[in-house]
Structure formats: structure tokens, C-alpha cells
Amino acid sequence: MKQEKWFFTGRFKGYSIEGFQKDLLSGLIVGVIAIPLGMAFAIASGVKPEYGIYTTIIAGILIALCGGSKYQIGGPTGAFIPILFGIVITYGYENLLISGFLAGGILFLMGVLRLGALIRFIPKPVTIGFTSGIAVIIFTGQIANFLGLQHVKQHEFFHQNIIELFSRIQTLNLFSLLTAGICLLFILFTPKLFPKVPGPIIGLLISSIIAAIFYPGEVATIGSTYGDIPSTLPRFSWPQITFEKVIQLIGPAFVIAMLGAIESLLSSVVADGMTNSKHHSNRELVGQGIANMVTPLFGGIPATGAIARTATNIKNGAVSPISGIVHGIMVLLILLLFAPYASSIPLASMAPILMVVAWNMSEKHRFYYILKTRTADSLVLTITFFLTVFINLTVAVGVGLLLAIVLFTKNMSQLIVTAKALPDPKDKHKKIKANMVTDTHDCPQIYIYNVEGPLFFGAAQAFSQSIMNTTTDKPEVLLLRLSGVPFMDTTGEASLARMIKEFSKHGTVLISGVKPQPKKMLKKTGLYDVIGEEYFFEHTGEAIDFALKNVNKAKCLGCKHFAFSECTVLSGSKPVPGEKELSS
Structure with missing residues (x-):
């Protein structure tokens, strides 16, 4: 804390007689x-x-x-x-x-x-x-x-004073x-x-x-x-x-x-x-x-x-x-x-x-x-x-x-958006987009969600429900892309923790792109260690590669969704290089 910010030091630096004359007049x-x-x-x-x-x-x-x-x-x-x-x-x-x-x-x-x-x-x-x-x-x-009204009594409330004015108007x-x-x-x-x-x-x-x-x-x-x-x-x-x-x-x-x-x-x-x-x-x-x-x-x-x-x-x-x-x-x-x-x-x-x-x-x-x-x-x-x-x-x-x-909280809670997403095959960088998921183009084993908006007490319930209601088929991997979450409070963390606990009974949760503040919150509460550092990824592509190596390969055979570029091999539609083509 600098001294000049609190005491007189520096407040009159360069002060002159001319300045005093101006202060005297204005004062x-x-x-x-x-x-x-x-x-x-x-x-x-x-x-x-x-x-x-x-x-x-x-x-x-x-x-x-x-x-x-x-x-x-x-x-x-x-x-x-x-x-x-x-x-x-x-x-x-x-x-x-x-x-x-x-x-x-x-x-x-x-x-x-x-x-x-x-x-x-x-x-x-x-x-x-x-x-x-x-x-x-x-x-x-x-x-x-x-108006010079006489005998006007002052009251505590506005309407009482207005009534008093009208009652004394004849004394104008x-x-x-x-x-x-x-x-x-x-x-x-x-x-x-x-x-x-x-x-x-x-x-x-x-x-x-x-x-x-x-x-x-x-x-x-x-x-x-x-x-x-x-x-x-x-x-x-x-x-x-x-x-x-x-x-x-x-x-x-x-x-x-x-x-x-x-x-x-x-x-x-x-x-x-x-x-x-x-x-x-x-x-x-x-x-x-x-x-x-x-x-x-x-x-x-x-x-x-x-x-x-x-x-x-x-x-x-x-x-x-x-x-x-x-x-x-x-x-x-x-x-x-x-x-x-x-x-x-x-x-x-x-x-x-x-x-x-x-x-x-x-x-x-x-x-x-x-x-x-x-x-x-x-x-x-x-x-x-x-x-x-x-x-x-x-x-x-x-x-x-x-x-x-209250109104601000209500408006902010509506900003949280959770959307199921997949890589865009037409994009050379394979960007993850929400509009890629359809009934015929989805991965039954890997669910990816784009999460955008502050994860706080006003949005926590909507966040967890929107994901848990769509994971009833019990996929093997749940990948949460949190790069769009700038802030997380303890209520948001608790909601995430409940969801992870429930999902972990049958699958694995991966997280990518987590921002510094949410990451700090997860470490403070211990949820970071519960999830496991190895399940946090800086880039979504790394998380997808990890997920594809850990899915149930048997379930991939015959799948026609082709959600990822690797699916043509995993499903048996195209032989793995160096191996004979899998029979249907």
C-alpha cells in the first residue's frame, strides 16, 4: 500500500501561489x-x-x-x-x-x-x-x-404528508x-x-x-x-x-x-x-x-x-x-x-x-x-x-x-447450455459441433457434451438434469468439454460431483479444456482427485483418443453411426492396416 494513496504525501506536489489563488476564489x-x-x-x-x-x-x-x-x-x-x-x-x-x-x-x-x-x-x-x-x-x-401553509404536521409516510397538505390548503x-x-x-x-x-x-x-x-x-x-x-x-x-x-x-x-x-x-x-x-x-x-x-x-x-x-x-x-x-x-x-x-x-x-x-x-x-x-x-x-x-x-x-x-440470477441461469456434440467430418480440423448429433450419427459408447456458461447455484440443477436425462443408455465414456465454463461455485461443483458419482457406477468421466477458476474450485473441494488427474485433458482431441482406446471394442463391431473417423476400423467396415478384413 503506497503511502501517498492514504496520507497527504504527494497531494500538493507542484502546488503554487497561482494554484492557491484559484483555490481561494473557487472556495x-x-x-x-x-x-x-x-x-x-x-x-x-x-x-x-x-x-x-x-x-x-x-x-x-x-x-x-x-x-x-x-x-x-x-x-x-x-x-x-x-x-x-x-x-x-x-x-x-x-x-x-x-x-x-x-x-x-x-x-x-x-x-x-x-x-x-x-x-x-x-x-x-x-x-x-x-x-x-x-x-x-x-x-x-x-x-x-x-405555499405558506400553516399548522402542517410532518408525518413519517409520504401519503400521510400529502393528505396533510390537502387538509391545510385553505391556509395558503x-x-x-x-x-x-x-x-x-x-x-x-x-x-x-x-x-x-x-x-x-x-x-x-x-x-x-x-x-x-x-x-x-x-x-x-x-x-x-x-x-x-x-x-x-x-x-x-x-x-x-x-x-x-x-x-x-x-x-x-x-x-x-x-x-x-x-x-x-x-x-x-x-x-x-x-x-x-x-x-x-x-x-x-x-x-x-x-x-x-x-x-x-x-x-x-x-x-x-x-x-x-x-x-x-x-x-x-x-x-x-x-x-x-x-x-x-x-x-x-x-x-x-x-x-x-x-x-x-x-x-x-x-x-x-x-x-x-x-x-x-x-x-x-x-x-x-x-x-x-x-x-x-x-x-x-x-x-x-x-x-x-x-x-x-x-x-x-x-x-x-x-x-x-434474483432477476440477475434467473437470467444468468438461462445462459448455461449443455449440448451433445461430435466432430464435424467435413471440417479439416474435426471441430466439435453440437449440430452433428442425429439419430443415425451418434456414438452409443462415448457421449460428448459442450458446456457453456457459468456453473453456479442458479444453473446447477438445469446442468445436471440436462445431461443425466440423456445418459439413460449408460454409455462407456462421458466427455465434458468445460472450456466454455468461466466460473464455478460450490453449488455447481456439488452438482457436478453428484453427476460424476452416479455416472461412475457404469462408466468413465473425462473432462477437457477446464478453465483456471473451475479447476481451482475442483482442487479445493477434492473432486479433481476423485476424478483423477489422468482424466483431465487440455484438448478435446486428446480426450477422444483416450476414450476410443478404452471403449468396448466388441460393441463397436457392426456399428453404422461412424461418429468418429476411427469408427470405420473399429466397426469392422474397413480392415486395420496389416490385418485381414474382419468378417461381418
């Missing part, structure tokens, strides 16, 4: 953008807005320092909202901190155990399904603030609707008119100023709803972790860890594509783990790599992790200097920011693309999506992965 810009997002994500997660700011500061700096991507911007993200909100409602804020701490530990261990590469094996229909479901939850969760506040509409217009049109100006900040500032000047006190603000944001540093507090709480919260913590790992590594991949660089996935998980273990000690919520903020960081010229550190320091300075002003921000101004975030993360184009294929992936996508929306993310990811595995 300042991303820091300004991160403030409203941090508060909005915290509010949507059911906690006070300052906790989102604390997370942005602490996690942002630690992820930049310890992570595996030079450009990663860490902090609270929209993907966490449903799971964090569910934990707050079910277990409370204190237990949310413990869940975050445990998730950090899981992420750290994943990195140390070098499991970063495993994340890419999660199927796209699952990730797109739950991401789109999260987007729906975030978007609908902001309708109440957008036109001032909130106006404020939210102004903010939304600036968010949508500022990037088109002024590409380098952050639309969410402009929309938030202008809508807040308009509300404060023209209709003060008419819309709910952060201060009136959650209290004033303190302009002080977060305090250190060790959570009360007990064994009972660990058992209770390990499930939610695992979901947070998996979601954080997926999003942070996805963000790193996006950064790689934009910069033609290469991140270190395991070090990224270690950095994410450290950040998520430290952040809860200061009241912060779980954090991960933020794709949009990371992309913004790169677009503004970032060249090293210094930009992520500057971004965290920038948020800290704004907290200390301008926190009282943030308390006056209307909730209606925050709502469209989150709605646009939800719209952008919905992956609607990919969702529709997979859906219209009408394949097994479409089913996985749909079920994961609806379970995310109507149940929770934990169930959705679990069921989605299980369903994807």
Missing part, C-alpha cells in the same frame, strides 16, 4: 453557495438550520483534508433528507447524532478494508430508483413552505407564494443571463429583502420558526452511546453509510470526468468516515460528497483540496459575522432552492430511458422508486438489491 464562491443549501437540508431533515451550517464547516474541511478526491466538496446533501427525517421522527435528534457517528465508523472500516470498488456493483436501476424517489420526497416536502399564504415565486424566478433565469452568478444566492437575497421591506411579518422565517441562529462556534459534546442504542440504530446507520459511500464516490467519478484525474475510492471512504464521526460531536448531521458543489468548485478553477478547506472557513466566517441576518430569511425563499435541487437530482431522463425498455431493470427501478416514496429508503434499497440479484 469562496462554493462557500457562499453552500450556506443556504446547508440550512435548507437541515430544516428539511427535521433539525435546526445551524446544524446544517456546522456540518458544512466541519465535514467540508475534513473531507477535503482526508478524502480521496482533490476537488470534493463535502457537506449535507438532499439524498440524506428522507432517511434523516425518518430517524428524527422515530428516534429523536440525539439518536440521529449517534446514527451519524456509527455511519462514520462503517465508512471508515469500508475504506480500510478496501471496499470502495464494491460500490460500483450496485445496479443503476436501484440507484436511479431511490434517487428519483428521494427527489419526489424533497420536492413535495417543500410545498407547505412554498399569498405573501409566501409571492416570495417563493420571486426566488424561483431568479434561480431559473440568473444562470441564463449571468452564468457565473449563483442563482440560489441572488434569489434568496432579493426575495428576503422584498419580504422584509414590503410585507414584514407576513411570512414565516427561520428565526420565527426555529429561533435565531447563534453566531458562535459549535460546542463539543460526546453522545451517550450504549450497546442497546448501537443495536437499535445500526440499521439506519448502515443505510446512511451506504448512501454516503454511493454519493461521495459518484461525486468523485464526476470530478474525475471533469478534470481528467483519478480519485482514490478507499481513501475517499476513510475521509468520509472521519468526517462523519467528528461532525456529530459538534451537533452536525451526516455528510457526503456534494455533486453540484463539487462541479461548481471545478468550474471555478479549483486545483487542490485547499478549495474545500477555504469553502469551510468561508462558511465559518459568515456564521460568526452574519448569523443574525440569516434568521430573517423566509422559509418560502428556502423552498424553491430545495425544489430545484430535487428536480436536478431526479435523473428523469435516465428514469424514463430504463422504464421504456420494459425489461427486468424496469421492474427493479419501479419497485425501488415506489418503496422509497411510500415506505422508506432502507426497505427500498434492500428490496431493490434483492430483486436485482
Whole structure:
């Protein structure tokens, strides 16, 4: 393990004053953008807005320092909202901190155990399904603030919250609707008119100023709803972790860890594509783990790599992790200097920011693309999506992965093909082909089978049955051509072992062309020695020669099948060179 892959050595090689200037500018810009997002994500997660700011500061700096991507911007993200909100409602804020701490530990261990590469094996229909479901939850969760509805109670399930919205629609506040509409217009049109100006900040500032000047006190603000944001540093507090709480919260913590790992590594991949660089996935998980273990000690919520903020960081010229550190320091300075002003921000101004975030993360184009294929992936996508929306993310990811595995296994099991074969007499190389076997052209004593596809638990039964059902005539030799079997698991080996045991009662089993992995499996289980090394052949031709020398010559006399070129001699139709022709 190379040191530079895990520590700071080499991360700032060739760094210059010019690079620092670029990092300073990009860090300042991303820091300004991160403030409203941090508060909005915290509010949507059911906690006070300052906790989102604390997370942005602490996690942002630690992820930049310890992570595996030079450009990663860490902090609270929209993907966490449903799971964090569910934990707050079910277990409370204190237990949310413990869940975050445990998730950090899981992420750290994943990195140390070098499991970063495993994340890419999660199927796209699952990730797109739950991401789109999260987007729906975030978007609908902001309708109440957008419309200024009063006395809206938050429920655990999606359908309950929709019913609650309709029951409170008569409390619609036109001032909130106006404020939210102004903010939304600036968010949508500022990037088109002024590409380098952050639309969410402009929309938030202008809508807040308009509300404060023209209709003060008419819309709910952060201060009136959650209290004033303190302009002080977060305090250190060790959570009360007990064994009972660990058992209770390990499930939610695992979901947070998996979601954080997926999003942070996805963000790193996006950064790689934009910069033609290469991140270190395991070090990224270690950095994410450290950040998520430290952040809860200061009241912060779980954090991960933020794709949009990371992309913004790169677009503004970032060249090293210094930009992520500057971004965290920038948020800290704004907290200390301008926190009282943030308390006056209307909730209606925050709502469209989150709605646009939800719209952008919905992956609607990919969702529709997979859906219209009408394949097994479409089913996985749909079920994961609806379970995310109507149940929770934990169930959705679990069921989605299980369903994807089952469907994948079913499809893979259909790939195993066993076909009876013989040499093609018209081919100068006498290639073994499946379409050579007919009722009048077959060898009663030597059965050859081409086996193609992975021999694993899903295909093992079909493999053994397809061969045993056709060997009822009890031939002398069974030759299995395994060159088309790339993989064999213990179930496949056990199926092969049963078949060999049954066939060995009356004949001999030969194997040709076995690949390294299946051969290694056979040696590990001892089946290789049971069969006998002398019965394994690299080439099928060698195995056929061996078989022909060991068949019952008496049964060959008079045979008219002529399955092999040697059969004309063995059957007595042509005399052996140097001998008299056999009588019929």
C-alpha cells in the first residue's frame, strides 16, 4: 500500500501561489453557495438550520483534508433528507447524532478494508430508483413552505404528508407564494443571463429583502420558526452511546453509510470526468468516515460528497483540496459575522432552492430511458422508486438489491447450455459441433457434451438434469468439454460431483479444456482427485483418443453411426492396416 494513496504525501506536489489563488476564489464562491443549501437540508431533515451550517464547516474541511478526491466538496446533501427525517421522527435528534457517528465508523472500516470498488456493483436501476424517489420526497416536502401553509404536521409516510397538505390548503399564504415565486424566478433565469452568478444566492437575497421591506411579518422565517441562529462556534459534546442504542440504530446507520459511500464516490467519478484525474475510492471512504464521526460531536448531521458543489468548485478553477478547506472557513466566517441576518430569511425563499435541487437530482431522463425498455431493470427501478416514496429508503434499497440479484440470477441461469456434440467430418480440423448429433450419427459408447456458461447455484440443477436425462443408455465414456465454463461455485461443483458419482457406477468421466477458476474450485473441494488427474485433458482431441482406446471394442463391431473417423476400423467396415478384413 503506497503511502501517498492514504496520507497527504504527494497531494500538493507542484502546488503554487497561482494554484492557491484559484483555490481561494473557487472556495469562496462554493462557500457562499453552500450556506443556504446547508440550512435548507437541515430544516428539511427535521433539525435546526445551524446544524446544517456546522456540518458544512466541519465535514467540508475534513473531507477535503482526508478524502480521496482533490476537488470534493463535502457537506449535507438532499439524498440524506428522507432517511434523516425518518430517524428524527422515530428516534429523536440525539439518536440521529449517534446514527451519524456509527455511519462514520462503517465508512471508515469500508475504506480500510478496501471496499470502495464494491460500490460500483450496485445496479443503476436501484440507484436511479431511490434517487428519483428521494427527489419526489424533497420536492413535495417543500410545498407547505412554498405555499405558506400553516399548522402542517410532518408525518413519517409520504401519503400521510400529502393528505396533510390537502387538509391545510385553505391556509395558503399569498405573501409566501409571492416570495417563493420571486426566488424561483431568479434561480431559473440568473444562470441564463449571468452564468457565473449563483442563482440560489441572488434569489434568496432579493426575495428576503422584498419580504422584509414590503410585507414584514407576513411570512414565516427561520428565526420565527426555529429561533435565531447563534453566531458562535459549535460546542463539543460526546453522545451517550450504549450497546442497546448501537443495536437499535445500526440499521439506519448502515443505510446512511451506504448512501454516503454511493454519493461521495459518484461525486468523485464526476470530478474525475471533469478534470481528467483519478480519485482514490478507499481513501475517499476513510475521509468520509472521519468526517462523519467528528461532525456529530459538534451537533452536525451526516455528510457526503456534494455533486453540484463539487462541479461548481471545478468550474471555478479549483486545483487542490485547499478549495474545500477555504469553502469551510468561508462558511465559518459568515456564521460568526452574519448569523443574525440569516434568521430573517423566509422559509418560502428556502423552498424553491430545495425544489430545484430535487428536480436536478431526479435523473428523469435516465428514469424514463430504463422504464421504456420494459425489461427486468424496469421492474427493479419501479419497485425501488415506489418503496422509497411510500415506505422508506432502507426497505427500498434492500428490496431493490434483492430483486436485482434474483432477476440477475434467473437470467444468468438461462445462459448455461449443455449440448451433445461430435466432430464435424467435413471440417479439416474435426471441430466439435453440437449440430452433428442425429439419430443415425451418434456414438452409443462415448457421449460428448459442450458446456457453456457459468456453473453456479442458479444453473446447477438445469446442468445436471440436462445431461443425466440423456445418459439413460449408460454409455462407456462421458466427455465434458468445460472450456466454455468461466466460473464455478460450490453449488455447481456439488452438482457436478453428484453427476460424476452416479455416472461412475457404469462408466468413465473425462473432462477437457477446464478453465483456471473451475479447476481451482475442483482442487479445493477434492473432486479433481476423485476424478483423477489422468482424466483431465487440455484438448478435446486428446480426450477422444483416450476414450476410443478404452471403449468396448466388441460393441463397436457392426456399428453404422461412424461418429468418429476411427469408427470405420473399429466397426469392422474397413480392415486395420496389416490385418485381414474382419468378417461381418
